[in-house]
Amino acid sequence: MHEMSIAQSLIDIIKEEMTRHDATVLRSVRLNIGQLSAIVPQSLSFCFEVITSGTELEGAKLIMEVIPLEGMCRECKQAFGIEDYAFECPYCGSPDIETTAGQDLSIVDMEVD
């Protein structure tokens, strides 16, 4: 249950961005949640609600998209979806792959007034 820490970090970034853009109302925030990150979207949503309740951010919507794991083989240069967390190339079997998507936990954008 580290979603509370994540929600707090998220809120810190949101506040910083709102101050920078002179915004007072937060309508929604879009997040990309990499498949590899150990985040449960429902838990994050719940923690976000708990922390923001009674504050100026109350009622803001969290829109979360889970980004599937994708890789690229450094040997045979093929791109592929990483299935069942198997970090090897499904074409040539090489373990020398680069993870190109699905690892990060990031804010994409926010809708503010």
Added chain:
Amino acid sequence: MKISVVKNILEANDRIAQENRAIFDESNLLVINLMSSPGAGKTSLLEKTIDALKNDFQIGVIEGDIQSSQDAERIARKEIPVVQINTGGACHLDGNMIRDTFKEFVFDDLDLLVVENVGNLVCPAEFKVGEDFKAMILSVPEGEDKPAKYPLMFHESKVLLINKIDLAPYLDCSIEDMKKEALKVNPHLTIFEVSCKTGEGLDSWYAWLKDAVNNRKSA
């Protein structure tokens, strides 16, 4: 109005971890973030490792637990510097908590600092603390399905110690399958099969760790 942000949510922690790392770098100190489920044998491995290496290196330990100082007391008996962090509920250590312990250590006097994270197979893997690498323990009784169920920690670790191999004959668990499953999630894992109870397999771990500390010192 739409604001485009595109920021890593853990950026603040990553930044602190980087600052910690810069401080460790000044002393050429090897820092290991040691993770596992509760009861897999992190403190036992540390006790054995300290006994084996304390004539060669100066070792320091940061103990992370939700509550209690039992682990720090075990380590303190080895007469090395140790600091206990009680997270008071948090399931992992973060960069900030580690930074708060710095005043308790003289890093120039140390060669190796081990951060024993809170026992948890999920959350600690998400937070950097400024370590050179993450090492994890999976104990045989936990079963071979853990890499598939908790892929992040296996993916983030450089070293996997499979502990309690002395129990394998009594359990329906195959160490070979455990290794296979772990290597599927992370083909680059360095794996040691050990028993902190009998001492089996620990010599290869000590030798590997000695090289890692020496390489760090000469870097």
